[in-house]
């Protein structure tokens with residue numbers, strides 16, 4: 119090993135998504151040295167997920183590398199003290215499973231768990247659109263809508279591990295639409311990839327994926343454009359609430375649906391301008407993710423380096 123690599127530390131970072139399982143070896147400058155992506159095993163027990171991680175460790179010869187910890191991001195609420203997942207609608211096999219203890223046994227490193235949107239916020243503050251900021255909110259527009267809050271440079275997890283769940287704040291109590299959290303009219307029902315598909319179908323579009331609705335919008339299809347306008351309207355309402363509540367320096371928008379930015383941003387800004395305190399809203403930057411898909415993996419790694 120060359121001399122300049124002797125002080126290098128690595129984290130085995132895992133993005134345990136509802137759809138994809140991604141694993142990366144990340145060094146302490148944020149460089150991704152190894153990366154793999156596969157479909158998330160969805161059996162009733164989490165054994166296949168554990169097996170996939172153990173085999174990545176073996177394949178990358180991690181025993182002969184300076185790995186200091188594993189950091190796992192999960193799509194749900196994490197009780198960081200007890201180190202278990204307490205809510206994960208897309209990966210029910212993990213709920214109350216002793217994930218940390220089991221992984222520490224199988225991988226042989228200290229294991230940290232974190233909510234995926236929290237990790238994304240940390241990743242963007244470390245190496246992305248929130249670099250140099252200390253009051254940061256990230257909003258992840260994916261299959262659902264997640265949020266991460268950083269205050270004074272520290273992740274704000276809340277008293278029970280579920281702070282920042284902006285996706286489940288109410289933006290339209292009269293819509294009659296039921297959310298999987300049990301509430302009605304949640305932001306997630308209007309500003310997620312799932313919502314794009316549903317709203318398009320409501321207009322009679324035959325578009326099975328959010329990407330197809332986006333493509334139609336780029337080709338000036340009026341129905342697709344109205345879907346994204348509605349998306350932007352509700353997102354803007356949610357962001358205005360966030361700005362009045364938290365007054366961050368920057369809100370970073372991450373997740374797959376951020377690709378539709380050009381089609382929803384005008385309406386989003388219009389709503390923010392109308393609803394948030396004007397003098398404050400003019401100073402809060404609303405930025406697109408700079409880390410893209412890797413925001414969470416990088417943030418998970420950073421959190422592990424800090425705690426290790």
Ligand SMILES: [Zn+2]
Nearest residue numbers: 286297299304
């Ligand atoms: Zn909800």
